[in-house]
Amino acid sequence: MAKGTLADQIRQQLGELSPAERRVGRVLLADYPAAGFETVAVVAERARVSAPTVLRFVGRFGFRGFPDFQSGLRAELEERSASPLSLYEAADRGASELEGDESLLHQGRRVFTAALAQTYDELPPHDLERAVELLSDPKRRITLTGGRFTAHLAQYLALHLMQLRDGVSVLSERTVERTAALTSWGRRDVLVVFDFRRYEPDKAALAELLHERGGRVVLFTDPWLSPAAAHSEVVLAAQVTTPSPYDSLVPTMAVIETVVAGLVRALGEEAHARLKEGERLARATGLLS
Structure with missing residues (x-):
């Protein structure tokens, strides 16, 4: 299941951040996702904070550093642009994991029930x-x-x-x-x-x-x-x-x-x-x- 964009996660947690970290979040959201591919120094300058504050910010979201954060952004962009063909090929590569002994009826019920629950959550x-x-x-x-x-x-x-x-x-x-x-x-x-x-x-x-x-x-x-x-x-x-x-x-x-x-x-x-x-x-x- 998709967990939502990094932008979604940042919006949801803005209220829990320090004032300085909140400025970092707003800078990233104002020009999302392009701002996330700037250097730490550029983001820090735009937010009027120190570079360590930017690193603490990305650490709050589970990233080991700014390159790791940018890798997350790139993966998200790849998912955003996925086509039925690319999804078909990905599903084909993972077919053995998806099928097993599970019937189509059971798989459909499991997948759609989980998707509905997560959507409402x-x-x-x-x-x-x-x-x-x-x-x-x-x-x-x-x-x-x-x-x-x-x-x-x-x-x-x-x-x-x-x-x-x-x-x-x-x-x-x-x-x-x-x-x-x-x-x-x-x-x-x-x-x-x-x-x-x-x-x-x-x-x-x-x-x-x-x-x-x-x-x-x-x-x-x-x-x-x-x-x-x-x-x-x-x-x-x-x-x-x-x-x-x-x-x-x-x-x-x-x-x-x-x-x-x-x-x-x-x-x-x-x-x-x-x-x-x-x-x-x-x-x-x-x-x-």
Whole structure:
């Protein structure tokens, strides 16, 4: 199971660090991961601390020194850019370890159960609550977008949102329609982005655009974090471990369902009334029998 990025670990432990070490952490997070590949002297200068403070900082995260810390960063970057082909080859090399006498059914249950548990263990409650708050705010417009394998997740969440509230759309792939939508973005907009490793450049660009215009970004991503995370107010990371070479979206689907449950609770009777009216109109126009 992926343990999350070093950036995640640093964020989670900032409150436990000394003031000087906290400055080191903020310098690394401000330009992550590039800042981690600078020399100790450069990081120390930027953080206005001594070189030994930088070394103490990386030691707190289990590294034997700065070169070891940088090796961890490089390994993380390799995982971030993994493709189905590279994962397939890695799985093939480790096939004997994975299979043994374990049945496919048992392996699937073990792997997916562990991935779901770890996802929920590491999901920040504040981010989950903020996602529900943003998506249930009737003053905000919601736009959703996904990638090669995650566009259907964006559609899935959008369909739920459309049943529960007004002002929801999926960002068009057609250039003219997409450009028209981007032109109107502003402070009251929320962009929901699905972006997983082999990240798509347009997702970070869209998040940055809306962030610069004062809007809010909710990101669904993997433990290594899409580059769009730098411009996102809410980051909901899920495990992607699977018995196959393809990243799993099962934990992400569970997080989506949890967000929907929160939206139903937050919108209350308003959502109930909208669902009833939608049902009535669908029957009246022959969409439902």
